[in-house]
Amino acid sequence: SERIQEAGTEVVKAKAGAGSATLSMAMAGARFAFSLIRALNGEQGVVECAYVRSDETEAKYFSTPILLGANGVEKNLGMGTLSEYEQQLLVAALPELQKNIKKGEDFVLKA
Numbered sequence: 001s002e003r004i005q006e007a008g009t010e011v012v013k014a015k016a017g018a019g020s021a022t023l024s025m026a027m028a029g030a031r032f033a034f035s036l037i038r039a040l041n042g043e044q045g046v047v048e049c050a051y052v053r054s055d056e057t058e059a060k061y062f063s064t065p066i067l068l069g070a071n072g073v074e075k076n077l078g079m080g081t082l083s084e085y086e087q088q089l090l091v092a093a094l095p096e097l098q099k100n101i102k103k104g105e106d107f108v109l110k111a
Helices: 008-012 021-040 084-110
Strands: 046-053 061-069 074-078
Touching: 021 046, 021 061, 021 074, 046 074
Parallel strands: none
Antiparallel strands: 046 061, 061 074
C-alpha cells in the first residue's frame, strides 16, 4: 500500500525533522538477528520475513516469510494467495524491483 511505501517519510514527518526512521530499521535488524540466533541454537518454527534469493517472482530476490533453522534459511514459505489487487501491485512493482536488483548486483561486482 502507499502507506507502507511511505512509512519512512511518515516517521520523519511525525518526528517533525528531529530525526529519521533508522530506529525502525535497527529494530528490524535486531529482531531478525535474535530470531536467527534462536534458530541456529535449535529452536524450531522460527519464522521471519527476509529479502532473499527467491523463485517466487521473476525477480531474483524477493521478501517473503522464511523458516529459519540450524542451517540458516531452511525453507522459503512463499507469498501465499494474493488478491487480484495485490497481484496487480506486484506486477506493477516488479520492473522497478528488477532494476534495483541489477543496480545492486552491478555495484557489488565493481567493489
